Amino acid sequence: MTLADNTLADLRNMSQLGFPAATTELGVCYLLGERGLQKNPEKAFELYSQAANQDFPDAQAKLASLYYRGLGTEKDLERAVYWFRKAAEMGDAKAQDALGSSYYNGEGIEQNFREAAEWFRKAALQGDEQGQYHLGICFMMGHGTKMDLSAARKCFRKSAQNGYVPARKFLEELLDA
Numbered sequence: 001m002t003l004a005d006n007t008l009a010d011l012r013n014m015s016q017l018g019f020p021a022a023t024t025e026l027g028v029c030y031l032l033g034e035r036g037l038q039k040n041p042e043k044a045f046e047l048y049s050q051a052a053n054q055d056f057p058d059a060q061a062k063l064a065s066l067y068y069r070g071l072g073t074e075k076d077l078e079r080a081v082y083w084f085r086k087a088a089e090m091g092d093a094k095a096q097d098a099l100g101s102s103y104y105n106g107e108g109i110e111q112n113f114r115e116a117a118e119w120f121r122k123a124a125l126q127g128d129e130q131g132q133y134h135l136g137i138c139f140m141m142g143h144g145t146k147m148d149l150s151a152a153r154k155c156f157r158k159s160a161q162n163g164y165v166p167a168r169k170f171l172e173e174l175l176d177a
Contacts, residue, residue, distance in 0.1 A: 008035045015047070020056035023047050027062065031072070041072030052083060060087035061095040068098075068108075077108030088119060096123035097131040104134070104143070117144030124155065129162035136167070 006014070006022070008029065014022030027047035033039035045066050051059030064083035067076045081102050087095030100119030103112045117138040123131025136155030139148045153174075159167035 008037070018054070020051035020054040020059055023051040023054075024056060024059040024062065027051070027059070041066065043072075045072030052086070055086075055090070057087040057090040057092040057095065060084075060090070061092050061098070064095065064098065077102070079108075081108035088122070091126075093123045093126040093128035093131060096120075096126070097128050097134060100131065100134060104138075113138065113144030115144070124158070127162065129159045129164035129167070132156075132159035132162065133164050133167045133170075 006025075008026075011022050011026045011029070015026050024047070027044040029035050029037050030040045030047065031044035045063070048059045048063040048066060052063045060083045064080045064087065066072050067083060068080035069075065081099065084095045084099040084102060088099045096119045100116045100123065102108050103119065104116035105111065117135065120131050120135040120138060124135045132155045136152045136159065138144050139146075139152035139155060141147070153171075156167045156171050156174075160171055
């Protein structure tokens with residue numbers, strides 16, 4: 001049984017007892033308007049904040065995403081980077097990729113291709129399809145790492161095999177060229 005299988009009442013009870021995974025799942029319900037709840041990004045932000053402050057990486061990554069998009073709160077790229085970093089340092093692969101993207105694009109933090117490539121590498125090593133794709137871009141462009149087209153192709157293939165559509169389309173375009 002997963003948290004998603006619990007009733008709304010069970011989630012609320014577990015959240016009140018201090019279980020950050022339940023608090024985070026409840027936040028998802030408010031964000032998406034699931035289980036009969038009306039969409040309420042502000043409530044989702046509140047719940048993610050509560051769980052993130054309990055050092056729960058999934059909540060930290062979700063909170064960062066809300067800051068990044070300005071959903072349920074004002075857009076704040078520096079706060080997004082702060083929370084992506086906390087989750088990334090705890091091993092959250094999606095947060096590692098997002099932090100890498102922040103470094104790559106200079107969003108909320110000074111642009112740094114070497115840091116970007118390192119965070120993409122960490123995400124890729126965990127099998128994150130976006131991290132694999134982004135690392136492939138770094139290898140292809142020589143951003144933050146030595147240009148290596150063979151390594152780039154390997155990253156794109158892994159990403160495509162893991163179902164990342166942009167990687168599959170990119171490989172198709174390369175084969176057609």
